[in-house]
Amino acid sequence: MPQASPRRLVALDGLRLVAAVAVAVYHYTTFWHLDGEHVPVYFLPQAAKVTVYGFLGVELFFMISGFAICMSSWGRGLGDFVASRASRLYPAYWVCIVLTVTVTAIFPIRGYLPLYTDHTLADIAVNFTMLQEPMGVPGVESVYWTLWSELRFYLLFAVFVVVPGITYRRTVIFCAAWMVAAALAPAIDNEVFTMLTVRHYAPYFVAGITMYLMRRFGTTPLLWAMLGLTWPVSLYSLGERVRLDPGWKVALWPAVLIVTVCYGVLLLIALGRTDRLSWRWLTVAGALTFPFYLLHQRIGYIVIRYGHEHTGLSVGVLIAGTVAVMLVPAWLVYRFVERPCGPRMRDALRRGAEAVRAAAPRPAAQAPAPGVVPRRRDLALAELRAWAELREPVAPKR
Incomplete structure (x- = not known):
């Protein structure tokens, strides 16, 4: 199959940022005690009932991940993946x-989110x-819980698609089988099976x-049928996701x-x-x-709490400003960590994978015994296999 180099989809990049900002606004405007006593809805009685739906940025992340991982994995082996x-x-x-550990140790704030606990050095090491x-x-x-969902998706995709060789047919079969497994998970009621199938989020990845x-x-x-199947299944799982308790009833229809x-x-x-979008930013x-x-x-x-205590800015302005402020350390990590270290780590891992492949013993080729004729069944299977390869759809040129 001809492999065309994937084009950079700037709209997909922009959609990623939309999802991340939605999750951030959700966190800043629900549950935690903004001033140590009151949750954000006390300061934003109307806005908080809208921004609470920012948690759905996670679902959008998972859809983008399914798209991007499939795109970037095409034509690659397991080592490259x-x-x-x-x-x-x-x-x-x-x-x-x-x-995060350093900043929260220097500027501790208490009474802001009951879910958080003090982390031991062992906890941090495991993280x-x-x-x-x-x-x-x-x-x-x-x-960080979303990273575990991503890792399970990577594992499934690697084992069932990348290792045997990524093709259109194999990817379609994988998607169909994963959807069936995720749908059957509640009936099977096995904790390990439910965990491996990523039951709640499988429809978004697929x-x-x-x-x-x-x-x-x-x-x-x-493909339309497959996409049409994922939509109602994802909406069914969504019913469990909106069972939040921020202090008011969160409606399902939004x-x-x-x-x-x-x-x-x-x-x-x-x-x-x-595709016509070309905004580099x-x-x-x-x-x-x-x-x-x-x-x-x-x-x-921490930024919002200290801003609330030491400035006269409104809570809405503080939250919007904090979103903008947090883009600064994000850019620093991207510029001075991801850009220089990512390619070096990738090259090192590739060299390690190549070394493992080079050191692996290769079985000696066995020639057929003299006078042995292949069975008709073997020949028929070989012909079917060749026909199946010829039937693989070819990506249209763009």
């Missing part, structure tokens, strides 16, 4: 842990592995993958509308309706998204 993902996540993640969630260790930031297949190979009735709009916007990107915005997401919560709380 692992090197790419690890070098993209870990350098910024490690530095953000250090920054560096990114496996604190399955190990039952509290995250340095509560937002939707993103499906939309990338539409972009690469064009729309087909099968969440349904927002998720539907997210589907529509990503679909427009997939179908090429935004959107690419930078997309690059800031990951460190901004990792840093925004606890440090942002």
Whole structure:
């Protein structure tokens, strides 16, 4: 199959930043005690009932992730896939842990969010592995729970798609099988199976993958059917996500509308309706998204608390200013950590993978015994296999 180099989709980068800012505004305007006594709705009685839906930025993140991971993995082997993902996540993640622990130790604030606990050195050390969630260790930031969902998606995609070789057919089968497994998880009622299938968020990842297949190979009735299946399943899971208790009843219908709009916007990107956008600042915005997401919560709380105590600014202005302020350390992490360290780590991991492949013993080729004729069944299977390869759809040239 001809492999075209993926084009940078600046609209996708901009959508990432929208998702990150939505999550940040949600955190700044719900649950925590902004002044040590009152939750933000005390200061923002109307706005907080709208910004509470910012938690849906996580669902948008997962859709974008399905799209982007499928796009960036095409034509790559397992070694490249692992090197790419690890070098993209870990350098910024490690530095953000250090920054968060340092800032919160220097500027401690109490009584702002009951979910947080004091972290021991052992807790912080486990956080560096990114496996604190399955190990039952509290995250340095509560937002780190989404990384565990991402890692499970990477694991499934690597094992069932990347290792055997990524193709259109294999990716479609993977998406269909994953959706079936996620739908059956409640009936099976097995904790390990539910965990592996990422039950609540599988529809979003699958939707993103499906939309990338539409972009690469064009729309087909099968892909439309798959995308149409993910939408109601995701809405069903959404019912559990809106069971929040910020002090008022959170209605379901705005969440349904927002998720539907997210589907529509990503679909427009997939179908090429935004390809004419060439604003370079959107690419930078997309690059800031990951460190901004990792840093925004606890440090942002500190900025808002100290701003509220020492300035006469309104709470709304403080929250908007904090979002802008948190983009500064995010840019510093991107510029001085991700950009220089990511490629070096990726190259080192690739060299390690190549060394492992070079050192692996190769089985000696066995020639067929003299006079042995292949069975008709083997020949038929070989012909079917060749026919299947010829039937792979070819990506249209753009």
